[in-house]
Amino acid sequence: MLTFAGMKKRTIWIISIVMAISFAALLYMQVRYFQQVIKLRKEQFDSSVMRSLSQVAQKMEMEETLKGLKEDIKASGIDSTMEDDDPLLANSLEFLQKSSKYTFSPKDSASVKSWSGLPSQMLRSKSLMLKLPATGSAGEISEKMREDLKSRYLHQKVLLNKVIYSILYSTSERPLSDYLNFKQLDQNLKAELKNNGVDIPYHFTVKTRSGEQIYQCPEYSSKGENYAYKQILMPNNPSQNTGILTIHFPHMRSYLFHSVQFFIPSVVFTFVLLVTFIFTIYIIFRQKKLSEIKNDFINNMTHELKTPVSSISLAVQMLLDPAVPKTEKMTTHLSGIINDETKRLRMLIEKVLQTSVFEGQKVSYKNQEIDVNRLVGDVANTFEIKVKQLGGTIETNVQADEAIVYGDQMHLTNVLFNLMDNAVKYRREDVPFHLKLSTWNEADQVGISIADNGMGIKKENLKKIFEKFYRVPSGNRHDVKGFGLGLAYVKGIIDALHGKIHAESEYGRGTTFIINLPIIKD
Secondary structure (H helix, E strand, C coil): CCCCCCCCHHHHHHHHHHHHHHHHHHHHHHHHHHHHHHHHHHHHHHHHHHHHHHHHHHHHHHHHHHHHHHHHHHHCCCCCCCCCCCHHHHHHHHHHHHHCCCCCCHHHHHHHHCCCCCCHHHHHCHHHCCCCCCCCCHHHHHHHHHHHHHHHHHHHHHHHHHHHHHHHHHHHHCCHHHHCCHHHHHHHHHHHHHHCCCCCCCEEEEEECCCCEEEECCCCCCCCCCCEEEEEECCCCCHHHCEEEEEECCCHHHHHHHCCCCHHHHHHHHHHHHHHHHHHHHHHHHHHHHHHHHHHHHHHHHHHHHHHHHHHHHHHHHHHCCCCCCCHHHHHHHHHHHHHHHHHHHHHHHHHHHHHHHHCCCCCCCEEEEEHHHHHHHHHHHHHHHHHHCCCEEEEEECCCCCEEEEEHHHHHHHHHHHHHHHHHCCCCCCCCEEEEEEEEECCEEEEEEEECCCCCCHHHHCCCCCCCCCCCCCCCCCCCCCCCHHHHHHHHHHHCCCEEEEEEECCCEEEEEEEEEECCC
Protein backbone atom coordinates (compact mmCIF):
# COMPACT_ATOMS: atom_id res chain seq x y z
CA MET A 1 0.00 0.00 0.00
CA LEU A 2 1.30 3.45 -0.96
CA THR A 3 1.91 5.72 2.00
CA PHE A 4 2.99 9.33 2.21
CA ALA A 5 6.37 8.15 3.46
CA GLY A 6 6.78 6.05 0.31
CA MET A 7 5.71 8.80 -2.07
CA LYS A 8 8.21 10.78 -4.07
CA LYS A 9 8.85 14.34 -3.06
CA ARG A 10 7.76 15.50 -6.50
CA THR A 11 4.36 13.84 -6.04
CA ILE A 12 3.92 15.41 -2.60
CA TRP A 13 4.83 18.83 -4.01
CA ILE A 14 2.33 18.45 -6.86
CA ILE A 15 -0.45 17.48 -4.39
CA SER A 16 0.50 20.41 -2.13
CA ILE A 17 0.48 22.92 -5.01
CA VAL A 18 -2.90 21.67 -6.30
CA MET A 19 -4.42 21.88 -2.81
CA ALA A 20 -2.92 25.33 -2.25
CA ILE A 21 -4.34 26.60 -5.55
CA SER A 22 -7.73 25.10 -4.69
CA PHE A 23 -7.79 26.82 -1.29
CA ALA A 24 -6.66 30.11 -2.82
CA ALA A 25 -9.42 29.87 -5.45
CA LEU A 26 -12.00 29.03 -2.76
CA LEU A 27 -10.96 31.98 -0.62
CA TYR A 28 -10.98 34.28 -3.65
CA MET A 29 -14.49 33.15 -4.62
CA GLN A 30 -15.74 33.65 -1.06
CA VAL A 31 -14.24 37.12 -0.89
CA ARG A 32 -15.71 38.06 -4.28
CA TYR A 33 -19.11 36.71 -3.27
CA PHE A 34 -18.93 38.68 -0.02
CA GLN A 35 -18.06 41.85 -1.95
CA GLN A 36 -20.93 41.31 -4.40
CA VAL A 37 -23.43 40.71 -1.60
CA ILE A 38 -22.27 43.84 0.22
CA LYS A 39 -22.45 45.83 -3.01
CA LEU A 40 -25.97 44.58 -3.77
CA ARG A 41 -27.06 45.27 -0.22
CA LYS A 42 -25.62 48.79 -0.45
CA GLU A 43 -27.45 49.44 -3.71
CA GLN A 44 -30.72 48.25 -2.16
CA PHE A 45 -30.07 50.44 0.86
CA ASP A 46 -29.31 53.48 -1.34
CA SER A 47 -32.47 52.90 -3.38
CA SER A 48 -34.63 52.58 -0.27
CA VAL A 49 -33.19 55.74 1.28
CA MET A 50 -33.53 57.85 -1.90
CA ARG A 51 -37.08 56.61 -2.44
CA SER A 52 -37.91 57.52 1.15
CA LEU A 53 -36.39 61.00 0.80
CA SER A 54 -38.30 61.64 -2.42
CA GLN A 55 -41.57 60.60 -0.79
CA VAL A 56 -40.84 62.77 2.24
CA ALA A 57 -40.06 65.81 0.07
CA GLN A 58 -43.25 65.33 -1.95
CA LYS A 59 -45.32 64.83 1.17
CA MET A 60 -43.90 67.93 2.88
CA GLU A 61 -44.55 70.03 -0.22
CA MET A 62 -48.15 68.81 -0.43
CA GLU A 63 -48.77 69.44 3.25
CA GLU A 64 -47.35 72.96 3.11
CA THR A 65 -49.27 73.73 -0.10
CA LEU A 66 -52.56 72.50 1.36
CA LYS A 67 -51.96 74.46 4.52
CA GLY A 68 -51.25 77.64 2.55
CA LEU A 69 -54.27 77.06 0.30
CA LYS A 70 -56.62 76.80 3.26
CA GLU A 71 -55.25 79.93 4.85
CA ASP A 72 -55.30 82.04 1.67
CA ILE A 73 -58.74 80.94 0.53
CA LYS A 74 -60.25 81.84 3.87
CA ALA A 75 -58.27 85.08 4.08
CA SER A 76 -59.40 86.21 0.60
CA GLY A 77 -63.05 86.15 1.60
CA ILE A 78 -64.32 83.57 -0.88
CA ASP A 79 -66.42 82.07 1.88
CA SER A 80 -65.69 82.53 5.55
CA THR A 81 -67.77 79.47 6.36
CA MET A 82 -65.74 77.13 4.18
CA GLU A 83 -64.97 73.85 5.89
CA ASP A 84 -61.77 71.77 5.67
CA ASP A 85 -63.49 69.03 3.68
CA ASP A 86 -65.10 71.47 1.24
CA PRO A 87 -64.84 70.28 -2.41
CA LEU A 88 -63.40 73.66 -3.35
CA LEU A 89 -60.29 72.96 -1.29
CA ALA A 90 -59.94 69.43 -2.59
CA ASN A 91 -60.37 70.48 -6.21
CA SER A 92 -58.07 73.47 -5.79
CA LEU A 93 -55.38 71.16 -4.47
CA GLU A 94 -55.99 68.75 -7.34
CA PHE A 95 -55.73 71.66 -9.73
CA LEU A 96 -52.44 72.74 -8.22
CA GLN A 97 -51.08 69.21 -8.52
CA LYS A 98 -52.04 68.96 -12.18
CA SER A 99 -50.77 72.45 -12.99
CA SER A 100 -47.38 71.86 -11.35
CA LYS A 101 -46.00 70.82 -14.73
CA TYR A 102 -46.30 74.43 -15.94
CA THR A 103 -43.63 76.99 -15.22
CA PHE A 104 -44.75 80.41 -14.06
CA SER A 105 -42.98 83.70 -13.53
CA PRO A 106 -44.16 87.06 -12.05
CA LYS A 107 -44.74 88.50 -15.54
CA ASP A 108 -47.42 85.84 -16.09
CA SER A 109 -49.66 87.29 -13.36
CA ALA A 110 -52.09 88.74 -15.90
CA SER A 111 -52.49 85.41 -17.61
CA VAL A 112 -52.96 83.74 -14.23
CA LYS A 113 -55.72 86.23 -13.31
CA SER A 114 -57.52 85.69 -16.60
CA TRP A 115 -56.95 81.93 -16.63
CA SER A 116 -60.31 80.14 -16.86
CA GLY A 117 -59.29 76.50 -16.52
CA LEU A 118 -60.90 75.99 -13.15
CA PRO A 119 -62.48 72.61 -12.56
CA SER A 120 -66.26 72.54 -12.91
CA GLN A 121 -66.58 70.88 -9.51
CA MET A 122 -65.73 74.23 -7.89
CA LEU A 123 -69.03 75.65 -9.13
CA ARG A 124 -70.88 73.09 -7.07
CA SER A 125 -69.18 74.19 -3.89
CA LYS A 126 -71.32 75.46 -1.03
CA SER A 127 -69.52 78.79 -1.35
CA LEU A 128 -71.14 79.36 -4.77
CA MET A 129 -74.75 78.61 -3.71
CA LEU A 130 -77.15 81.50 -4.75
CA LYS A 131 -80.25 82.76 -2.95
CA LEU A 132 -83.31 83.17 -5.18
CA PRO A 133 -85.42 86.39 -4.87
CA ALA A 134 -88.79 85.97 -3.11
CA THR A 135 -90.89 87.99 -5.59
CA GLY A 136 -91.00 88.72 -9.33
CA SER A 137 -92.05 87.10 -12.53
CA ALA A 138 -90.42 83.96 -13.81
CA GLY A 139 -88.67 85.82 -16.65
CA GLU A 140 -87.36 88.51 -14.33
CA ILE A 141 -86.26 85.91 -11.79
CA SER A 142 -84.52 83.96 -14.52
CA GLU A 143 -82.75 87.01 -15.91
CA LYS A 144 -81.72 88.25 -12.48
CA MET A 145 -80.50 84.75 -11.58
CA ARG A 146 -78.33 84.62 -14.68
CA GLU A 147 -76.89 88.06 -14.01
CA ASP A 148 -76.32 87.33 -10.33
CA LEU A 149 -74.74 83.91 -11.05
CA LYS A 150 -72.50 85.38 -13.68
CA SER A 151 -71.41 88.23 -11.42
CA ARG A 152 -70.86 85.90 -8.44
CA TYR A 153 -68.93 83.37 -10.56
CA LEU A 154 -66.63 86.00 -12.08
CA HIS A 155 -65.95 87.46 -8.64
CA GLN A 156 -65.14 84.07 -7.08
CA LYS A 157 -63.02 83.11 -10.10
CA VAL A 158 -60.85 86.22 -9.78
CA LEU A 159 -60.40 85.66 -6.04
CA LEU A 160 -59.47 81.97 -6.50
CA ASN A 161 -56.95 82.82 -9.23
CA LYS A 162 -55.38 85.30 -6.83
CA VAL A 163 -55.17 82.51 -4.21
CA ILE A 164 -53.48 80.15 -6.67
CA TYR A 165 -51.04 82.81 -7.72
CA SER A 166 -50.34 83.59 -4.07
CA ILE A 167 -49.61 79.91 -3.37
CA LEU A 168 -47.35 79.56 -6.39
CA TYR A 169 -45.42 82.78 -5.88
CA SER A 170 -46.19 84.87 -2.83
CA THR A 171 -45.87 82.02 -0.31
CA SER A 172 -42.69 80.71 -1.93
CA GLU A 173 -40.95 84.00 -1.20
CA ARG A 174 -40.91 83.17 2.51
CA PRO A 175 -37.77 81.44 3.94
CA LEU A 176 -38.16 77.72 4.71
CA SER A 177 -37.43 78.28 8.37
CA ASP A 178 -40.60 80.43 8.64
CA TYR A 179 -43.08 77.77 7.63
CA LEU A 180 -41.38 74.32 7.40
CA ASN A 181 -42.30 72.04 10.31
CA PHE A 182 -39.02 70.23 11.14
CA LYS A 183 -40.59 68.01 13.77
CA GLN A 184 -43.10 66.81 11.17
CA LEU A 185 -40.19 66.35 8.75
CA ASP A 186 -38.44 64.06 11.25
CA GLN A 187 -41.62 62.02 11.77
CA ASN A 188 -42.14 61.68 8.02
CA LEU A 189 -38.52 60.57 7.56
CA LYS A 190 -38.82 57.91 10.22
CA ALA A 191 -42.12 56.62 8.82
CA GLU A 192 -41.01 56.51 5.17
CA LEU A 193 -37.64 54.88 5.98
CA LYS A 194 -39.37 52.23 8.03
CA ASN A 195 -41.90 51.60 5.25
CA ASN A 196 -38.98 51.04 2.87
CA GLY A 197 -37.21 48.60 5.20
CA VAL A 198 -34.63 50.96 6.74
CA ASP A 199 -35.06 50.92 10.50
CA ILE A 200 -31.75 52.20 11.90
CA PRO A 201 -30.77 55.50 13.62
CA TYR A 202 -30.11 58.48 11.38
CA HIS A 203 -29.08 62.14 11.64
CA PHE A 204 -30.13 64.91 9.30
CA THR A 205 -29.65 68.58 8.59
CA VAL A 206 -31.47 71.11 6.39
CA LYS A 207 -29.46 73.77 4.60
CA THR A 208 -30.08 76.42 1.99
CA ARG A 209 -28.53 76.14 -1.47
CA SER A 210 -25.86 78.59 -0.32
CA GLY A 211 -24.84 76.19 2.45
CA GLU A 212 -26.41 78.05 5.37
CA GLN A 213 -27.68 75.59 7.96
CA ILE A 214 -31.24 76.25 9.09
CA TYR A 215 -31.86 73.06 11.09
CA GLN A 216 -29.90 70.22 12.67
CA CYS A 217 -31.49 67.28 14.45
CA PRO A 218 -30.94 66.83 18.20
CA GLU A 219 -27.95 64.68 19.27
CA TYR A 220 -26.41 65.15 15.84
CA SER A 221 -23.23 63.12 15.19
CA SER A 222 -20.80 63.42 12.28
CA LYS A 223 -20.10 59.66 12.31
CA GLY A 224 -20.95 58.23 8.89
CA GLU A 225 -21.01 61.58 7.06
CA ASN A 226 -18.92 60.04 4.27
CA TYR A 227 -22.05 58.22 3.12
CA ALA A 228 -24.66 61.01 3.11
CA TYR A 229 -27.84 61.28 1.02
CA LYS A 230 -29.34 64.56 -0.19
CA GLN A 231 -32.81 65.65 -1.29
CA ILE A 232 -34.14 69.06 -2.42
CA LEU A 233 -37.06 70.38 -0.36
CA MET A 234 -39.68 72.64 -1.99
CA PRO A 235 -38.17 72.41 -5.49
CA ASN A 236 -40.91 74.74 -6.94
CA ASN A 237 -39.75 77.63 -4.77
CA PRO A 238 -37.21 80.12 -6.08
CA SER A 239 -33.70 78.71 -5.78
CA GLN A 240 -32.83 80.97 -2.84
CA ASN A 241 -35.78 79.56 -0.87
CA THR A 242 -35.33 75.86 -1.58
CA GLY A 243 -33.77 73.62 1.03
CA ILE A 244 -31.37 70.69 0.86
CA LEU A 245 -32.10 67.81 3.21
CA THR A 246 -28.94 65.81 4.08
CA ILE A 247 -29.23 62.54 5.97
CA HIS A 248 -26.62 59.99 7.04
CA PHE A 249 -26.60 56.77 9.06
CA PRO A 250 -23.89 56.35 11.75
CA HIS A 251 -24.36 52.56 11.88
CA MET A 252 -24.82 51.91 8.17
CA ARG A 253 -21.70 49.72 7.83
CA SER A 254 -22.74 47.57 10.78
CA TYR A 255 -26.21 47.30 9.29
CA LEU A 256 -24.84 46.15 5.93
CA PHE A 257 -22.40 43.63 7.45
CA HIS A 258 -25.06 42.34 9.83
CA SER A 259 -27.14 41.33 6.85
CA VAL A 260 -24.34 39.05 5.62
CA GLN A 261 -23.11 37.73 8.97
CA PHE A 262 -23.86 34.19 7.80
CA PHE A 263 -20.72 34.55 5.68
CA ILE A 264 -18.40 34.76 8.73
CA PRO A 265 -18.67 31.07 9.80
CA SER A 266 -17.85 29.93 6.26
CA VAL A 267 -14.68 32.06 6.26
CA VAL A 268 -13.70 30.74 9.71
CA PHE A 269 -14.19 27.12 8.63
CA THR A 270 -12.21 27.78 5.45
CA PHE A 271 -9.30 29.13 7.47
CA VAL A 272 -9.53 26.14 9.83
CA LEU A 273 -9.31 23.85 6.80
CA LEU A 274 -6.39 25.88 5.47
CA VAL A 275 -4.48 25.60 8.75
CA THR A 276 -5.25 21.88 8.89
CA PHE A 277 -4.03 21.50 5.31
CA ILE A 278 -0.76 23.33 6.07
CA PHE A 279 -0.23 21.23 9.20
CA THR A 280 -0.94 18.05 7.23
CA ILE A 281 1.57 19.00 4.54
CA TYR A 282 4.12 19.74 7.28
CA ILE A 283 3.51 16.31 8.84
CA ILE A 284 3.81 14.63 5.44
CA PHE A 285 7.17 16.24 4.74
CA ARG A 286 8.32 15.48 8.28
CA GLN A 287 7.30 11.83 7.91
CA LYS A 288 9.00 11.73 4.52
CA LYS A 289 12.20 13.08 6.04
CA LEU A 290 11.93 10.69 8.98
CA SER A 291 11.42 7.82 6.59
CA GLU A 292 14.56 8.76 4.67
CA ILE A 293 16.51 9.08 7.91
CA LYS A 294 15.26 5.68 9.07
CA ASN A 295 16.29 4.15 5.76
CA ASP A 296 19.76 5.65 6.21
CA PHE A 297 19.74 4.34 9.77
CA ILE A 298 18.88 0.82 8.66
CA ASN A 299 21.57 0.88 5.98
CA ASN A 300 24.12 2.26 8.43
CA MET A 301 23.12 -0.17 11.16
CA THR A 302 23.35 -3.10 8.75
CA HIS A 303 26.86 -2.03 7.82
CA GLU A 304 27.84 -1.49 11.46
CA LEU A 305 26.48 -4.86 12.58
CA LYS A 306 28.00 -6.69 9.62
CA THR A 307 31.55 -5.65 10.55
CA PRO A 308 31.72 -7.22 14.06
CA VAL A 309 29.76 -10.26 12.91
CA SER A 310 32.22 -10.78 10.05
CA SER A 311 35.19 -10.38 12.40
CA ILE A 312 33.74 -12.85 14.90
CA SER A 313 32.87 -15.30 12.12
CA LEU A 314 36.41 -15.10 10.69
CA ALA A 315 38.03 -15.62 14.10
CA VAL A 316 35.82 -18.62 14.83
CA GLN A 317 36.65 -20.15 11.42
CA MET A 318 40.35 -19.74 12.12
CA LEU A 319 39.92 -21.45 15.49
CA LEU A 320 38.04 -24.32 13.89
CA ASP A 321 40.37 -24.65 10.88
CA PRO A 322 42.76 -27.55 11.56
CA ALA A 323 45.23 -26.12 9.07
CA VAL A 324 45.82 -23.09 11.28
CA PRO A 325 48.33 -23.79 14.06
CA LYS A 326 46.72 -23.32 17.49
CA THR A 327 49.52 -21.61 19.33
CA GLU A 328 48.83 -19.86 22.61
CA LYS A 329 49.58 -16.52 21.03
CA MET A 330 47.20 -17.20 18.12
CA THR A 331 44.46 -18.41 20.41
CA THR A 332 44.84 -15.40 22.66
CA HIS A 333 44.75 -13.06 19.65
CA LEU A 334 41.65 -14.64 18.13
CA SER A 335 39.91 -14.76 21.52
CA GLY A 336 40.66 -11.05 21.99
CA ILE A 337 39.16 -10.28 18.58
CA ILE A 338 36.04 -12.25 19.41
CA ASN A 339 35.77 -10.54 22.81
CA ASP A 340 36.28 -7.03 21.42
CA GLU A 341 33.87 -7.49 18.54
CA THR A 342 31.29 -9.06 20.85
CA LYS A 343 31.50 -5.99 23.12
CA ARG A 344 31.17 -3.74 20.11
CA LEU A 345 28.16 -5.68 18.87
CA ARG A 346 26.55 -5.57 22.29
CA MET A 347 27.13 -1.80 22.50
CA LEU A 348 25.46 -1.24 19.12
CA ILE A 349 22.49 -3.38 20.06
CA GLU A 350 22.25 -1.66 23.44
CA LYS A 351 22.06 1.77 21.81
CA VAL A 352 19.25 0.69 19.51
CA LEU A 353 17.36 -0.93 22.39
CA GLN A 354 17.82 2.12 24.61
CA THR A 355 16.27 4.40 22.02
CA SER A 356 13.48 1.95 21.15
CA VAL A 357 12.57 1.44 24.79
CA PHE A 358 12.74 5.17 25.49
CA GLU A 359 10.49 5.94 22.49
CA GLY A 360 7.89 3.55 23.86
CA GLN A 361 8.13 5.31 27.26
CA LYS A 362 8.91 2.03 28.98
CA VAL A 363 12.13 3.15 30.62
CA SER A 364 12.30 2.05 34.22
CA TYR A 365 14.10 4.48 36.50
CA LYS A 366 15.74 3.61 39.79
CA ASN A 367 15.82 7.10 41.19
CA GLN A 368 18.06 7.95 44.08
CA GLU A 369 20.14 10.82 45.41
CA ILE A 370 23.19 11.39 43.24
CA ASP A 371 26.26 13.51 43.99
CA VAL A 372 26.96 15.11 40.63
CA ASN A 373 30.51 16.11 41.61
CA ARG A 374 31.42 12.51 42.45
CA LEU A 375 29.67 11.15 39.35
CA VAL A 376 31.58 13.54 37.08
CA GLY A 377 34.88 12.57 38.77
CA ASP A 378 34.21 8.84 38.40
CA VAL A 379 33.21 9.18 34.73
CA ALA A 380 36.31 11.31 34.00
CA ASN A 381 38.60 8.72 35.64
CA THR A 382 37.02 5.87 33.66
CA PHE A 383 37.20 7.76 30.36
CA GLU A 384 40.74 9.01 30.95
CA ILE A 385 42.26 5.76 29.65
CA LYS A 386 40.52 6.11 26.28
CA VAL A 387 41.52 9.79 26.01
CA LYS A 388 45.19 9.02 26.74
CA GLN A 389 45.19 6.26 24.12
CA LEU A 390 44.29 8.98 21.60
CA GLY A 391 47.09 11.19 22.87
CA GLY A 392 44.69 13.62 24.48
CA THR A 393 44.02 15.04 27.93
CA ILE A 394 40.97 15.27 30.17
CA GLU A 395 40.36 17.97 32.78
CA THR A 396 37.79 18.29 35.56
CA ASN A 397 36.73 21.53 37.24
CA VAL A 398 34.28 20.68 40.03
CA GLN A 399 32.98 23.88 41.70
CA ALA A 400 29.37 23.08 42.64
CA ASP A 401 28.83 23.51 46.39
CA GLU A 402 25.36 21.94 46.24
CA ALA A 403 25.46 18.99 43.84
CA ILE A 404 22.87 16.50 45.09
CA VAL A 405 20.20 15.66 42.50
CA TYR A 406 17.47 13.03 42.34
CA GLY A 407 17.60 10.61 39.41
CA ASP A 408 18.75 7.31 37.94
CA GLN A 409 22.52 6.99 38.27
CA MET A 410 22.92 4.46 35.42
CA HIS A 411 21.08 6.63 32.89
CA LEU A 412 22.85 9.82 34.02
CA THR A 413 26.19 8.01 33.69
CA ASN A 414 25.20 6.90 30.17
CA VAL A 415 24.38 10.54 29.34
CA LEU A 416 27.88 11.71 30.26
CA PHE A 417 29.56 8.81 28.43
CA ASN A 418 27.48 9.49 25.29
CA LEU A 419 28.52 13.15 25.27
CA MET A 420 32.19 12.28 25.76
CA ASP A 421 32.00 9.59 23.05
CA ASN A 422 30.66 12.22 20.66
CA ALA A 423 33.56 14.51 21.57
CA VAL A 424 36.01 11.72 20.68
CA LYS A 425 34.18 10.92 17.40
CA TYR A 426 34.27 14.49 16.14
CA ARG A 427 37.80 15.38 17.32
CA ARG A 428 40.27 17.13 15.03
CA GLU A 429 43.34 15.26 13.88
CA ASP A 430 45.49 18.36 13.53
CA VAL A 431 45.42 19.36 17.22
CA PRO A 432 45.86 17.35 20.46
CA PHE A 433 42.44 16.31 21.79
CA HIS A 434 41.35 18.01 25.00
CA LEU A 435 38.19 17.35 27.04
CA LYS A 436 37.01 19.39 30.02
CA LEU A 437 34.24 18.51 32.52
CA SER A 438 32.93 21.20 34.89
CA THR A 439 30.22 21.62 37.53
CA TRP A 440 28.79 24.79 39.16
CA ASN A 441 25.70 26.09 40.90
CA GLU A 442 23.17 28.36 39.22
CA ALA A 443 20.11 29.44 41.23
CA ASP A 444 18.43 26.19 42.39
CA GLN A 445 20.26 24.06 39.85
CA VAL A 446 23.57 22.36 39.32
CA GLY A 447 25.26 22.85 35.97
CA ILE A 448 27.37 20.27 34.15
CA SER A 449 29.38 21.04 31.02
CA ILE A 450 31.36 18.79 28.67
CA ALA A 451 33.60 20.92 26.44
CA ASP A 452 35.93 19.75 23.66
CA ASN A 453 38.20 21.30 21.06
CA GLY A 454 36.90 19.22 18.19
CA MET A 455 35.36 19.95 14.79
CA GLY A 456 32.47 22.00 16.13
CA ILE A 457 28.95 22.21 14.71
CA LYS A 458 27.60 24.70 12.18
CA LYS A 459 24.80 26.95 13.37
CA GLU A 460 22.25 25.51 10.91
CA ASN A 461 22.93 22.00 12.26
CA LEU A 462 23.07 22.92 15.94
CA LYS A 463 19.29 23.09 16.44
CA LYS A 464 18.78 19.60 14.95
CA ILE A 465 21.34 17.59 16.90
CA PHE A 466 18.83 16.26 19.46
CA GLU A 467 16.50 14.85 16.80
CA LYS A 468 16.38 11.08 16.43
CA PHE A 469 18.46 9.64 13.60
CA TYR A 470 20.00 13.02 12.83
CA ARG A 471 23.77 12.98 12.31
CA VAL A 472 25.90 16.06 11.92
CA PRO A 473 27.71 16.01 8.54
CA SER A 474 31.36 15.19 9.14
CA GLY A 475 32.79 16.48 5.84
CA ASN A 476 35.59 14.31 4.55
CA ARG A 477 35.65 12.19 7.71
CA HIS A 478 34.31 8.71 6.81
CA ASP A 479 35.33 6.99 10.04
CA VAL A 480 32.58 8.62 12.13
CA LYS A 481 30.19 5.80 12.94
CA GLY A 482 26.78 5.95 14.60
CA PHE A 483 23.02 5.92 14.11
CA GLY A 484 22.07 9.41 15.27
CA LEU A 485 20.46 8.01 18.42
CA GLY A 486 22.88 9.02 21.18
CA LEU A 487 21.88 12.67 21.59
CA ALA A 488 18.18 11.87 21.27
CA TYR A 489 18.64 9.43 24.18
CA VAL A 490 20.56 12.08 26.14
CA LYS A 491 17.82 14.68 25.60
CA GLY A 492 15.12 12.22 26.66
CA ILE A 493 16.89 11.27 29.89
CA ILE A 494 17.58 14.90 30.87
CA ASP A 495 13.94 15.82 30.19
CA ALA A 496 12.81 12.87 32.33
CA LEU A 497 14.97 14.22 35.18
CA HIS A 498 13.23 17.63 34.81
CA GLY A 499 16.43 19.20 33.58
CA LYS A 500 17.54 21.07 30.47
CA ILE A 501 20.33 20.57 27.96
CA HIS A 502 21.67 22.71 25.14
CA ALA A 503 24.79 23.00 23.06
CA GLU A 504 27.09 25.88 22.22
CA SER A 505 29.51 25.50 19.36
CA GLU A 506 31.85 27.37 17.06
CA TYR A 507 32.60 25.54 13.86
CA GLY A 508 36.26 24.49 13.76
CA ARG A 509 36.85 25.42 17.42
CA GLY A 510 34.87 22.92 19.46
CA THR A 511 31.55 22.22 21.17
CA THR A 512 30.22 22.56 24.72
CA PHE A 513 27.18 20.65 26.02
CA ILE A 514 25.58 22.26 29.08
CA ILE A 515 23.20 20.37 31.40
CA ASN A 516 21.13 21.94 34.19
CA LEU A 517 19.50 19.70 36.82
CA PRO A 518 17.39 20.73 39.85
CA ILE A 519 19.20 20.16 43.14
CA ILE A 520 17.79 18.71 46.35
CA LYS A 521 17.87 21.25 49.16
CA ASP A 522 18.19 20.27 52.81
